[in-house]
Amino acid sequence: MTGALFRRWLKLDANHRFLLLTAPVVMFLLAFFVVPLLSILIVSLWRTESYQLIIDWNLDNYAAVLTEPSYRTFMLRSLTSALIVSVVCVALAWPIAYFVIRYGGRYKLLLVLGLAVPFLTGIVLRVIALQGVLGPIGLLNLGLMQLGLQPVQSLMFTKTATVVGLIYLFLPFVTTAIYLSLLNFDFKLLDAAKVFGAGNIRAFWEVTWPLNWVGTVIGFALTFVPCLAESVTPRFLGGADGTLYGMAMGSQFSATGTWALGAAMGVVLFVVAGLTLFAISRLVDIKRSGFTGAGSRD
């Protein structure tokens, strides 16, 4: 039985084998990823009236999303905070990942997994933990009071708190991305740079940075996209004027029942994220990424 199947398998060329083996995965993603996304697109072109969805093709939802000043504010706010969070995360993740790779020795793996723990515990638990530290009667403020100092009033419920919270959430992730990139980087290239006259800093900017640029950009994108859509962290850390786009979008589905508008917001979010990714990808010249750099293979 398997013998006969196997003989037929052997007759297939690589292309067909590939298509046959990936078919289940492709079908799965089409059914549970692409089709749902398409359904958002369709619903966004309909309209909602008192919790009822009415099939009536129009662009009013988009007009609302794009012209309503509050949505624009939310989007701008989300973009700014996502940008700040991603940049700070990359700036912090680089020295951490570099330290672990170069000086981690046999604790390398332990350090990396240690960084992953906070990422894996999920958003809610981490928000709880952050509230315990940053809250009005959290560790930080009470600690200051124990030392006889004034508590900081504006720790929680500010935009800064949201940004700190998001950095807390995504730092492990970016660090892992840059760590993986550095793991595949041939540090002997730095020897070559130094022998040919580059100092430590020069060698970093001439060799290490460009060759890990792709990993850095991926880490950036993987923080930026979810930050843009983030809704839980700002709700609990952001305070009254800290509403972000993701929160506003979520409430269309839970509080107000305006699904069609929410769907349009979702499409806009998708497009904004897509445009950002496209812009970011323009920063990458794959030929200069050293991806198949024959000089750097073990």
Place this chain on the structure above:
Amino acid sequence: MSKTLHKTLLGCITLLAFVFLYVPIVHITLASFSKDIVWPYPIRFTTAAYAKLFEGTIYHDALWNSLLLGLGTALLSTTLATLAVLSVLKYRSRWKGLVLFLFVAPLFVADVLLGISTLILNGLFLEIPGNLLSAILANTVRAFTYALLIIATQLYRYNWKLDDAAMVFGAGPVRTFLEITLPGIWPALLGAFIVTFILSFNNLDISFYTLGAVPTMPSVAWGSLRFGIKPELYAIAALVNGAVLLCLLAMFILMKSGRVGFGYKAGRDD
């Protein structure tokens, strides 16, 4: 000259990052065992929070649902990702670029969007109320990509000629997979399984929109968080953090010892 300085500086940043990441976790863990959760120092030990946690039936259901969700997602996404990685690494195809694009695309679509898109499809078009199965399927879309990356980074150095060798020596394709391929790659699969399990167990954004009224640990925690911090929440967080730490410790031990030589040993026994 500056090498020690350089090392110290980087080491300090790393140390600070670990402090930043772990202080909240350690703090709430200590607080969960303390009579006074607001300022628990010095600790007056009590397990009251945990007792309360185990009394509530809502937490039982939530835990059970989360476990099912995590296991289902981990199993499905690891299987799909293994299939995907094997075919991408082993076979050439002119469709590879497109297929790969589809594979990694979920990584760049936010959780909320995955959640609401499934909600819309199920709720409006298929008229299926929120349920555990659709939560598993939606979580699998996200978890699949993570599993794919984990398995791919581990396997891209795997020597596929070993499979050819096994077939030359008379092993059929099933036998080859079970006796040659699997022993070589199982640590990667287990790693992907653990990570996807933990991620979907703790997921809120996707699960929230796809589960309907079915409670899970994160959704229950989220629900009660709206009414302020309670000792049980600290207890949940401490337990989950502890469990994650244990899982990663297990992974660490496996990666250190299990990966080395396992594949070869199986070969020698034959």
Place this chain on the structure above:
Amino acid sequence: MYLELTNLKKTFGSFTAVANVNLSIDKTEFVSLLGPSGSGKSTLLRLIAGLEQPTEGRIIVDGKDVTRLPPYQRGIAMVFQDFLLFPHMTVRENLAFPLRMLKMPAAEQAERIDWVSRILSLTELQQRYPNQLSGGQQQRVALGRGLVSRPKVLLLDEPLANLDRELRRDMEIEIRRYQIELGIPFIYVTHNQEEALSMSDRIAVVNKGGIEDFADKSTIYSQPKTSFIAQFVGRSNMFAGPVVSIPTGARAIAWQDLLIPLHATGKLADHTIASAYIKIEDTLIERDDGTPAPDKIRGRLRDVIFRGQYAEYLVRMPNGAEIVASGIDSATRVSPGDNVLISWDPQKLDLFPGEVRQ
């Protein structure tokens, strides 16, 4: 001397990688550091380059003490074993890198790159990336990057190890030519004695972190100073055993159940252990026609291995040991299974006291 290493020492923890090395190299010399892997020759090269700091000792280049200088201030260039071309730069950018670091004016940079591209035939490849080049082409770019700044010294760390045999032979000739043209010392690390013998003026044989001998290549080859060199350089038959007196009044080494007569016994006393080496090309073979030949060893030809210009004759002794001979009179014809006689000029036998290190 142009390049001087004085009492150079490098330890990693309790491991001594380089132990008290003294070397003086002239400005126009091609010097090879020849040794087995793990002998410390690459560490020695990295010390000269400045990629490692010596534990003790001094390095002087062109009259200037560079011991404490970082690699980028030494004016030394290097060709690495796995080339280490910058994968994100084109060939031209790779060649320009050392010049940019020197802040050379653009016009002069272009001139230098054109010059080095011309002598290494890289002109056509300038816009390619390293991963679009063959191994030989990458090798030439790596060499070009080493030469383009006209360094004070060029260090080469097994640059030909990753190339196939034929390409290697061509490159050996080329590399030697550039060294003569530029008139700077090349220090060439290799474990391949053929490379060292074909290119160098002088060879330093490195073993266990120290220099066994530093001499011109013919001396290294034909008058090995230590038993290690005798084993490592060239191909030799080895006879080890106790020294005994024989009836003729001379001495011999009792090897298996044969006596190997010695020409000069030096200070070797009876019953001390010694080892003697004879190069295979000095080991003569002839057909055994039954006439008595007391100075020759009898054996049976087991196999002949043709190596192109010469052949190796594997001869099995009655005691089961095997000797390789490749010195043969062109008129002689022997084939496997024949009885043969083995002999050599006792003066060509290299004799060393002591136990044999295998």
